Amino acid sequence: MLVEEGRAKVNLTLRVVGRRVDGYHDLESVVAFADCADRLSLLPGDELKLATSGPLANDCGEIADNLVLKAARLLGETIPDLKLGAFTLHKVLPVAAGIGGGSADAAAALRLLAGLNGLSLDDERLRDVALATGADVPVCLLSRAADMTGVGEGLLPLDLPTMPCVLVNPRVHVATRDVFAALGLRSGELLVGITDVIEAVAWPEKGASLEDWIAQLEQTGNDLEAPAMRIQPVIGEVLSALRTASGALLARMSGSGATCFAIFADATAAARAAEKIRQEHPGWWVHAGSLS
Template identity: 55%
Template sequence: MTAVKNFSAKAPAKINLTLHVDGRRPDGYHDLQSLVAFAGTGDFLTLAPDDFFALTLEGPTAVEAGDGGDNLVARADRALRAEKPGLRTGAFHLVKRLPVAAGIGGGSADAAAALRLLAAANDLSLDDPALYAAARAAGADVPVCVVPRARMMTGVGDRLGPPIRLPPLFAVLVNPGVAVETRAVFHKLGLRPGETLGYGSHPPIASGMDFETFMRTLKRGRNDMEDAACVLAPVIGHVLSVLSGARGCRLARMSGSGATCFALFETRRHAGAAARAISQGHPEWWVKATLLR
């Protein structure tokens, strides 16, 4: 009997280096412009192909992620089977390390990893339209995570630009252990349907920028959800202050709707030293030094 091949995939954290809220559409959704990058840290997913879907979890944040039908791995599996009747599913096992409701797309990354594994198990191409239809059905941030490369994400997350080659970005990620609901942050932002913020357009990001040019350009961007999130979770302001004060920090900003924040450094040594110091000073925080791409 031939052994059934198992499949595995990383589900890297998604970092919004910028997040411009252009305005609120008449249908209630918000139009965004975001430069997205992916970290070297994340969750890990395996698939043992079978006739029936199953999901098991382990890891430090497994309880918060839940293993029921609302887990995004389950949602992605249902969405792709709806697009591809007869698709073979199987038993997923998720090692959950990323904080939940943290602004770094942990659930979306898991869903995208599930779609990649299902594509591999069923000989589907990653550019199969059904894969992206399923990604959109699973969640707004899932499409950009299907191929985890830096790129611009616009609209409600459904329009993706080409991959962007970033300079080496050594980063420290910090989550203070406070969950922030994206819907609550948008509500606090207070835009009515048809209303725009009017804060200005997104700076153009070119592939292959050197570090200094990239940093000057990135600083002209912003996260329009940061102020609202800080009102809902004031500890975010403290995290940003701690990151900004780290030696060698070139930029500190919130990712997504929070509460995870990041700081960018020019060298791995500075990022590692900052992560160690912050972990020692705040052992209750989730702190990771990583490379963004």
Template identity: 55%
Template sequence: MSELKDRARAKVNLTLHVLGRRADGYHDLESLVAFADCADGLTLQPGSAFALQVTGPRADACGDLTDNLVAKAARALTERVPQARSGTFLLDKHLPAAAGIGGGSADAAAALRLLARANALAAGDPRLVAAAQAVGADVPVCLLSSGCMMRGAGERVTPMRLPRFPCVLVNPGVPVPTKDVFTAIGLKAGESYTPPGKPADVAWPVASATADTWLAAIGAGRNDLEPVAVKIQPVIADVLSLLRQSNGCTLARMSGSGATCFGLFADDASAAAAVAALRTKHPHWWVEASALS
């Protein structure tokens, strides 16, 4: 079989509402998710044995490859499809790790999509979905890799047709451990959560709604992890301030548990101008112009 290729697109949580903490200890979430054009690249040369090689500007951040989520995804599928063909993966790493944009989860999901193609598995094969759930909470949504609503602990994913949003992604290069963020919220098992002074629900538009209607709905939402993450890493507030001050920025918010923030822009030109300005002012930050959908 010839070489297979896929893209592991960055995940962006346009909203992230914490509804409570379940009896099993997991937090119950509702998140409108989009995916960016910027991505890692993943190639599979199908074969009998699994192997992983990593290249790219962020290859050094991948650490021990036996613990990489691509390897975990391959093992998870093999456990459910024992005769599944594996092969040699080449990961071209560009997205920052542990940054709130699901870089590793997107890599794992891309690996599962490639293995599904190599083994003639349908995209909705329950074994494929189960493998995604076993690897990590963000992997099922990254398996879809398009606009959707993610609920529960990430296991319930509903496709949502979103308009295209020009955007800028910024990561200041500081760690924000997800566990620390959720711990700081301080919910006990079985306890619900409503942020002070903010609505619990958002009325989401129909799929045919205009971009402005969607933007208004997204703006009415929030990321409940953002205030907590800012306390852990105050530089996140600086990133958000700079994005909001950029010409053409219509909304700025943190993605996931941070530290990556996104700004939605009126057009691609204003997004590109913001990237140029931010890179000049903060050359060590990861700053990318992209588009969400």
């Protein structure tokens, strides 16, 4: 039995550069990973299968549509005689939540199959399959902080300090396609000026403090936050709960929502804030931990 974790992906920033003529949106996003994760195991065998377990297994939808199987099938089509097997997904991360749960699971599947078949994570075929599976899968494949650009293919590694955080999801699903539709960009339309497209964002270098990162992150928000709140106004309530929490340094929505996060100066403040939010909103999913 081989085991991998699918860590939650958090978009610390998300800038929509524009909509390409092929309908896809070009993005620029600082991505970090949380210490909460789904767990995916693989039992090598002749038949490709997937079973689900865990507290949120019922939210996974149709097994046949799961990104774990999509990634495995695409890799099998790319690499002849690929060894496969039976996957078991222990699901603890909310789905359709803006933290890349499905993408992280697909990336974990690719890492498991790479290990089983003696493939390097730098194998171009693996990277191509990751991108074909979904825009967030390439960054989840490496599961390390990066500045992600384009439609997910551009990855510049970043050195983040450990960031104490609280993640909150109000247990409502938000479809990514609906949020981008609400953004309302026409084919070929740019959302930022051409100067902004040309100039690279200068993120803090290795060894920079949490305070340095917060100061830089405050300069760029999440362009999908406003359209997502129009679709699910409860996101505004989540952000309010996080922004008013004692010790919160920065709070915003991740991805296309509805999960939001806050970064704190220390783990104690994060834990206290999480407990307060749990008590006031017992129906919400709340995690206190760290980003890196």
